[in-house]
Amino acid sequence: MADLLIPAGYQCGCLPRTTPVGELFPRTSDVMDVMTRDELIDLIDADQVPDLSPMVTRIKDQAGTNGCTSNATTQAVEMGYRIASNTTSPAIDQAVDAPYIEFSAASIYKQCNGGRDAGSAVDANLAALAEVGPLPVEGTEGFAHTFPRNDWRRPFPRGYKETAGQFRAKEWSDADGLLAAATAAAKGFPLVFAVWWTRTSGHALVACKLKRDTRGRLGFKFPNSWGLDYGDQGFGTLWEDKLTDGIRTFGAWALRVLSRGGHPVPPVPYLAAT
Numbered sequence: 718m719a720d721l722l723i724p725a726g727y728q729c730g731c732l733p734r735t736t737p738v739g740e741l742f743p744r745t746s747d748v749m750d751v752m753t754r755d756e757l758i759d760l761i762d763a764d765q766v767p768d769l770s771p772m773v774t775r776i777k778d779q780a781g782t783n784g785c786t787s788n789a790t791t792q793a794v795e796m797g798y799r800i801a802s803n804t805t806s807p808a809i810d811q812a813v814d815a816p817y818i819e820f821s822a823a824s825i826y827k828q829c830n831g832g833r834d835a836g837s838a839v840d841a842n843l844a845a846l847a848e849v850g851p852l853p854v855e856g857t858e859g860f861a862h863t864f865p866r867n868d869w870r871r872p873f874p875r876g877y878k879e880t881a882g883q884f885r886a887k888e889w890s891d892a893d894g895l896l897a898a899a900t901a902a903a904k905g906f907p908l909v910f911a912v913w914w915t916r917t918s919g920h921a922l923v924a925c926k927l928k929r930d931t932r933g934r935l936g937f938k939f940p941n942s943w944g945l946d947y948g949d950q951g952f953g954t955l956w957e958d959k960l961t962d963g964i965r966t967f968g969a970w971a972l973r974v975l976s977r978g979g980h981p982v983p984p985v986p987y988l989a990a991t
Contacts, residue, residue: 720915721959727943730783730836731911731919734968738893741840745890745897745971752900754935760903761929767905769925770938772799774817776951778944780867783836786911786921787826788942790842791851793907793923794820794886797972800905820851821864822942823871824881830869839909839921839968843889850881888974895961899935901971902927908971910937912955912963919967928954936960 723729738744745751752760760766773796777788799817828849829841852864862880865871892898892908902908902924914920924937936956941947963969 723914724943724947726781727779728781728783729914729918729920730785731921731967732836732838733919733966734840735838736840738891741844742889742891742970745892745901748890749900749904751897752903754896757899757903757927757935758929758933761927766903766927769796769905769907770952772796773925773940774799775819776940776945777822777942779822779942782867783834784822784826784867784869785942786837786839786842787822789909789921789923790839790846791820791822791825792940793909793972794846794851794884794975796907796923797975801975818857819854820884821854821866823867823869824852824864827869839911839970843970846886849878850883850885852877852881886972886975889970890973892964892969892971895935895957895964898964898969899927902937906971906973908969910960910964910969911967912959913966921967930956934958
């Protein structure tokens with residue numbers, strides 16, 4: 718399988734998953750009915766799959782670190798809060814007027830990279846998001862504790878867990894295969910996944926729309942973490958020849974429950990996880 722281009726000045730950094738499917742969070746097939754390929758393609762062809770692109774308020778930029786996984790997972794949480802705030806209509810085909818908080822990828826990367834800029838696994842990031850939570854980026858008003866976007870070497874401020882704990886991403890579903898991941902995306906859940914970007918480099922992303930090509934291959938549209946110069950204003954698409962091996966190695970997880978001030982918040986209140 719051909720390597721994909723890594724732009725100058727950027728890196729990948731997603732490591733293989735560290736836990737078996739279903740150990741950290743429930744299997745996707747245990748919390749929702751997994752659709753068949755034909756059912757998924759029918760939904761796509763009928764234009765009945767949600768496009769979460771408008772929920773991406775800011776394209777992230779990992780700025781030369783190996784923190785792609787933390788950028789992808791915090792992007793998913795940001796998207797989840799935007800979706801949860803859209804309580805007036807089930808339609809999500811346009812941006813909504815909702816409060817937006819940008820979360821620091823570094824505040825998660827620091828918790829799970831072992832003190833080295835050597836990358837991290839998706840499941841390690843999700844554990845940090847569920848147990849501790851992310852901090853808003855430095856400069857965000859109204860919070861006692863904030864953190865830089867990518868400078869994970871900065872010491873955490875004293876008492877930071879009090880703020881981070883307000884935004885824990887508490888529940889995810891662990892996709893046991895491509896069809897389970899595609900089902901979660903088709904139902905509108907922010908989905909973190911990763912692929913072998915090159916033969917030796919894993920790269921984590923968050924799906925914002927399920928697609929198919931003229932050959933019938935399923936694919937995910939995604940916002941990357943390589944700034945606005947990547948792809949189409951920061952967005953790209955990957956197809957299942959990359960996705961299948963990536964999900965097997967790195968995993969794919971759908972965000973199901975957030976928290977706000979310690980209270981559970983479903984990221985898509987109008988879609989049941991069934």
